[in-house]
Amino acid sequence: MMERTIAEINEKIEAGKASVWTVEELKARVADIGVTKATKQVDVITTGTFEPMESSGAILNIGHTDPPIKIRRCWIDGVMAYSGFGAVDLYLGATQLAEVSDAEDPSREPTWKENRGGGHVIEDLIAGKTVQVRAIGQVTDCYPRASFETQISRDTINQFYLFNPRNLYQNFIVGVNGGDRPLFTYLGPLQPQLGNAVYSNPGAISPLFNDPDLDLIGIGTRVFMGGGVGYIVGEGTQHFPLQKRLPNRTPIGPAATLALVGDARQMNRDWVRGCYFHNYGPSLMLGVGVPLPVLNETVVERCAVRDEELVAPVVDFSIPRRVRPTFGLVSYAQLKSGKITVDGKSVRVAPLASIPRSRQVAAELKAWIEAGTFTLSEPVAPISSDRTFVPQDVWGLQISLD
Known part of the structure; x- marks a missing residue:
């Protein structure tokens, strides 16, 4: 099996000889020529997303x-x-x-x-x-x-940089409302009686779906962040790598997250936009792109995953509890079709992430690498793979009824 190193890939980038494909280009080429031939032809695969990342903020020294x-x-x-x-x-x-x-x-x-x-x-x-x-x-x-x-x-x-405790959800949920009144949520408005559904992850082009076990990234990995250069600084809050997974290793619901940092002065307003959810509150739309080095065939095999092979849980927001009932799993191919079936009813569905702009992030990162202005970095430590998810319960006085 062919093996490469990040150092070897960087030598090709600096010489202007690296072959860089967006993850969508990779998926199409694998379908055409197969994993082995594709691995020989590509050095770096670029992924991207442009979606709300509300656990974000800026450090300023005035x-x-x-x-x-x-x-x-x-x-x-x-x-x-x-x-x-x-x-x-x-x-x-x-x-x-x-x-x-x-x-x-x-x-x-x-x-x-x-x-x-x-x-x-x-x-x-x-x-x-x-x-x-x-x-x-x-x-x-x-x-x-x-x-x-x-x-x-x-x-x-003096300093102005983004320090974001939780970005890049590896997967997330699909929100619906089985109740009798409109609900205003972090996914946007959900209409009563299963009037609509909203999902937030862009699916097969999303960075962490293409590196499901976080084998290629870690602390110190250089990324595209808000139109500038950023770095992974550790696991994100609510990081849950132990989520149940399909045989292709992709999670069936919210799983890994990452904490990111980047110099905001390098960033571009095109990729960092304030947004507001009616009756919920403000957030931040952020473009993040992750380059994946093609070290071996396994990398290409993982990145060839399709929307038909990825799933998310459909969650009913009308139940005001931490753990809400679900209507099962749907594939991202179903979600991107514009309609899903929930409890026997056809429900219109829309993405919260901008899929066209997610593609643009991957394309812009590809252009940076091809121009030799962006090289890959070796992680200095891995992201934890065994973190459990700890809920918070309120413990009050226990009142005896005897």
Whole structure:
């Protein structure tokens, strides 16, 4: 069996001789010429997705004022940023809502501003726009300033990078609503009486479906992130590699996730967009592409997986519990047909991810590699493969009825 190394592939990239295919091109070529011949012809396979990734946010260091301030409450364009670490270090979460303060009575609880949140502020900063900062400080001998207001942009602060605790779900669910009223969810509106269905993963072109056991990636893997270069920094929150799997090793529901980091100044607004889900809240649409080195035939065999061979569970959101009932599994080929059958009823279905833009991520990453501007990186450590999923239960007083 033919074997390659990442170092050998990088030599070909730097020499402008690497053969790079998007994952869709790979699947078509395998169907035409088979795994063995395809393996001999391709060095790198590019994957991509463009979907909401709400467990995302930005680290900002806005620089010290004169006199200095130790920020303990801060709002960026009305969105509260977390300030409980360095004096002028901030974390702006993508799903934090913008606040509307009462000008006549600032002590009153704020109301939330519709259609805007942290994801929109991150997008504006990446686009080079100016945003307003309002901060309240803890007065100390080192930091005597009590408050300040200013305007910042990506060019007037020190660090500005995305640090995302949970991106790139390996698989997810299909949401439906078997109840009698509309529901507004993180998948968008779900109509009553199984009026529609929504899925979020782009299926066979999605990065982690094509490396189901995370054999090719790990801590330190370089990726396309928001139009710039990012890195995998570890397992993501809610990482669950022990999910049940099909014989092709792909999971039947939510499984692996990854934490990512990337310099936001390199990023492009085309691939980082704030979004808002009606009656649910803000989020962040993010383009992420993962290059997969073709080290052997097994890599190509895994990447040849088709939508017909991938499944997701259909989950009823009308039951307000952590574990909701399901209507079984459907294939991504069924989902992409636009209709699925749920409980004997034909239900229209739509993707939350943008499949055309997911393809564009893979194509742009391919162009970078072919141009020699993006090389592959060796992981410094693997992503855990044995992490269990721990729920949180509320333990109260036990009342005896005796």
